[in-house]
Amino acid sequence: MQTSRVFDAVAAAFPGDPQSTDPIDPLWQRLAEEVEGFTGTNELAVLNAAAAALPDDEAYLEVGTFKGRSLVAAVQGNExxxxxxxxxxxxxxxxxxxxxxxxxxxxxxxxxxxxVHLLEGDAFTLMAQPGVIDRPIGVYFYDGDHTLLAHYLALAVVEPLLADEALVLVDDASWKVVQRAHRLFLRRHPGWKVVRTWDVTGADDLRWANGMHALVFRRSDARGRSLSRTDEGLRRYQTVLQDKINKAAWKFGTRLPAPVKQGLVRLTVSRARSVGGDDH
Ligand SMILES: C[S@@+](CC[C@H](N)C(=O)[O-])C[C@H]1O[C@@H](n2cnc3c(N)ncnc32)[C@H](O)[C@@H]1O
Incomplete structure (x- = not known):
């Protein structure tokens, strides 16, 4: 897809700087009220503009749908x-x-x-399965698991599925862990560029949630059509071992009393999920 079209459409969807103004269309606010979720109104406007710019022979892929807020916004008017x-x-x-x-x-x-084709299962397994997605991905929105490895793999595993020019939007991108994963990934993979950083200074911003970064991928040669051996090794670790650990942790977590659960979450994720940081 021609990614520059998305940024023109985003500029037209806001009365001023998208970073600090609300979208012109009240629909995004309405959807945020109607569907419980984790994405902010400005993110919804960006997702919709991105989907609208897709040519018919490319698809939109989202990882991390929850109750559908981001997906419902992306599809409006894009039948x-x-x-x-x-x-x-x-x-x-x-x-x-x-x-x-x-x-x-x-x-x-x-x-x-x-x-809409809803695929139930682990993203890092499904995206690597041949034939699951039937055309190049022109727009990819990642809002799934937020560990360092998951964010690295979120880009690595999708790369072979992307169109020759594609837009990649990543939620929670103001978190240090996300920015670190992107730096590690971009160092090892040519063709990628971070082109917009809609960051937040506090958590759960009504416009930008925990920040959204836009990356553009341009395929320059045959590279990026399959996973490198290192990336495939990391993917296998994630899907075989880490997936089991995540499942057990969520199962255990749901059985704990709420205060204990909150304390554990604070202990384990607070540093990585702090915003506004570059932790080289
Ligand atoms: C923050 S929520 C998504 C919020 C949603 N995009 C919205 O607009 O409200 C993250 C979701 O990703 C899902 N998820 C996390 N890791 C995943 C994985 N490896 N494969 C598929 N889904 C995953 C979780 O179950 C959760 O529902």
């Missing part, structure tokens, strides 16, 4: 676009049937005409 959404219904104590039912209900109410 001709093919959307893939990957969700493993693991985080936030989401237990199977309930979470799925809430997402399905939101999709039926607010994305009924859209061409």
């Amino acid at each position: 001709r676009t093919r959307f893939y959404a990957i969700e493993n219904f693991l985080e936030f104590g989401m237990t199977g049937q309930d979470a799925r039912a809430e997402l399905q209900d939101n999709l039926e109410r607010l994305a009924g005409d859209a061409d």
Whole structure:
């Protein structure tokens, strides 16, 4: 896709600087009120503008759908676009049937005409399976697991699936852990550039949640059509071992009393998830 078109559309969707003004269209605010979720209104406007700029022979891919807020925003007015959404219904104590039912209900109410393919399972497994996605990905939104390895793999595993020019939007990008993963990845993979950093100074900003970064990928040669041996090794670690650890941790976590759970979360994630930092 021609990624510059997205940035023109984003500029037109705001009355001033997107960093510090609300989107012109009140729809994004309305959707944020109607669908429980973790993305901010300005992020919703950007996702929608990105999807609108896709040519018909490319698809939109989202990892981390939760109850569908970001996906429902992306599909509005984009009925001709093919959307893939990957969700493993693991985080936030989401237990199977309930979470799925809430997402399905939101999709039926607010994305009924859209061409949405919901893929249930682990993103790092599904994205590496040949044939799961039927066309090049022109827009990719990552809002899944937020460890250093997950954010590195979020770019590594999608690279072979991307169109020759593609836009990659990453949520929670003001977190140190995300920026560190991007630096590690970009050092080893040519063709990538961070082109916008809509950062926040505090957590859970109503416009930008925990910050969104836009990266552009341009394929220059045959490289990036398959995973390197190192990246495949990391992917296997994530899908075989780390996935089991995550599942056990979420299962254990949901059984703990709320105050204990909150204390544990604060202890384990607070440093990595602090915003506004570059921790070289
Ligand atoms: C922050 S939420 C997504 C929020 C959503 N985009 C919104 O707009 O509200 C992150 C989601 O990613 C899912 N997730 C985390 N790791 C994943 C993985 N490896 N594969 C698939 N889904 C994953 C979690 O179950 C969770 O629902």
